[in-house]
Amino acid sequence: MTTGMKGLKSFQGGIHPPFDGKSLSKDIEIVQFPLPEVAYLYMSQHIGAPAKVVVAKGDVVKKGQKVGEAPGLISANVHASIAGKVTDITFKPHPISGARTQVVVIQREGEDVWAPGLDEPQDAEAMTPDGIRNLIREAGMVGLGGATFPTHVKLSPPKDKTVDAVILNGAECEPYLTCDYRLLMEKTREVIEGLRIVMKCLGCKNGYVGIEANKMDAYERVRALVGHDAHIKVELLEVKYPQGAEHQLVKAILGREFKPTQLPIEAGAVVHNVSTTYAIYEAVKHKRPLIQRVVSITGDGVERPANLLVRVGSPIEPLIKASGLKAEANKVVYGGPMMGIAQPAITDAVTIKGTGGILVMSKAGEWQSHACIRCGKCIEACPYGLNPSYLSILCESEHFQQAMEFNLMECKECGCCTYVCTSRRPIVHLIKTAKYELGRQRARAQEAQKAKEAQKAQAAAPAPVK
């Protein structure tokens, strides 16, 4: 176990900005935002295969009705977040990947009532692990910390792996974001109930709750609630980004390490964040699919930062305007400042399941980048043991193969190196570009290979009769 400042549990590397922006929205209670007139439901709100549309244009759907179905294991269902009519099935650029992705458009109509069979209290105590897993899978659950990995996959460990620790991730280390903190404060019982459901599903007796030391009230509240439950330990963590990333959390709490490209299961752990765990509670206890979540609207570009309960697929413009968009705001980011994705326009963007925050920044600028002066700060900050200095230089000069030798593919793009870079080098940008370029090269090579084989097959076959 790595122990950080003041004996708090921690990890090697990482950063903490002097102003972390939490104060803007941390004390603002969650409020339900008015339902959108139109909801845009991306069929790809998760890692894995896009969901298959199971409704048709003109269909009338109820709240929570399935509109997209997972075609395989690594995928997730998508449900109507409002009751209404399917007015279009089209393609839109994805807010995270930028790729054109299928979208089901629903115009709100009628009352906000659940589809039949949903919103019924369930007896979680009596359920089997498979029963729990099915409910979660049906609910279209994905990791709501932003990575959007399908939750049921995390709950189906391979047979040769054992899970001896379930960690509830209450670190919320991304600066500015407060949705998890608000849930921990306002829905403490439900969140902890969600953790117990996950533990039951995995047959795991050891639950941990990791909370950063800047959220003492949440820590006290959880401790009071967990009380003498010997199976759940509440741990106080050093305030440091990326404390809430799976590798760092597992290291801090369990003292175990696994490679950046590996999953926590390699270390016998399963990690779920607070928003996911709350949604699991809703899905299992009340049979409510994942159609809404808490979104922090924050940053110095809005007058009144807020934590809003928002239906999935809501256009973000009303959310931001309701929070008092400032005239000098010039950057809108999905997620936090460290890993969030900047949006080209607010008029077109809608929330997805992974949207835990929308950061609106004022007078955001760009940085002049210089040659690396080899200060080594990036290496000290990298929580994954990479050499960002080398990687940035190799990627910049397009020496991608050499970059691979320096573990290019192990980079999680957490942004610590770029944050500390004295030369203001866009290290993460260079790494992302290199990965993209490599992906394209691989695709091209595969195609060439295929074409070659086809040619060979053709040559071997008897000439077709014309």
Place this chain on the structure above:
Amino acid sequence: MSNAQEKVVAPASGGLPTGELLVTTSPHIRGPEDIPRVMWTVVGALLPAGLVGVYFFGYYAFFIVVLSVLAAVLTEAVIQKYLLGQPVSVKDGSAVITGILLAYVLPPGVPWYIPVVGAIFAIGIVKHAFGGLGNNIWNPALAARAFLQVAYPAPINSDWRIIKESGSVLSNITGVDAITQASPLFKEFGGKTYSYVDLLTGRVPGCIGETSVIALMLGGAYLIYRGYVDWRVPVGYIGTVFVLAKLLPARIEAPWANDPIYHVLAGGLMLGAFFMATDMVTSPLTRRGLLIFGIGCGVLTTLIRFYAAYPEGVCYSILLMNTATPLIDRFTQPTLLGSASGGKK
């Protein structure tokens, strides 16, 4: 954060008032440190040693420092503007540091053209011919000092001023009172031995900025506190000299031959260990590498002092270790998370 009093108007129509949104990759915030901040802080940390130098050696020493800085800055500006067609970056402070460091390793009585030629060499050849800040292999000031040693041996090796016993500031501007030994480490017969107190304060012969151990340590400690200098370099360097000076059989006919404290306090070691060997560009990237680098500097310095013709070994040992930096980097790469505990490849 923006001022609450600022007039803010939510736009009436859709979209943002300014029209376009800035789209960049993450992260969207940056830490407080950048090149000018680091460089100007180093300049500040170098000042105490220079002030002491000027106090003991006189105003001519100040003139040499200013000349050296001006020459360095001007050379950089001319090269960037007229030869390379780059934006002129002298405001980042790095050429100023080179100018100061070069002056600090020159004898206080050198002719005026020595710092000028040295600065042109340091900035033009050692820095910009290799690609500018970040790409140079050797510490520009030290490489220039080595160049001057070869090109102008007479003024570099013999033009030294003794400090007046009174420590008077004003009398040494023009008049050379006496030519004396170049360094407290002068190992020929008849060299004078100085007290620890004089070595600490800087009341000893030597180069302009290298004599005051206290002033140098003050600046160095501040840079360690600010995180611009990793303690492994000065500690590894000075510690190694201390240990080896005690252990190695010295071939020096002096009372301080095997006195580790004298070896640590005298000569250019403090300036080298805190301000030269710690140059980010020319030293290794990782903490492990920096420790190896510091120890290597210490070994070479002691070997040169003990067994070579020069009284001093700081300049050449750091330059040699600069040369070895890529090699050290190669063997001290960071360890990938999870690879030590047997995670699968």
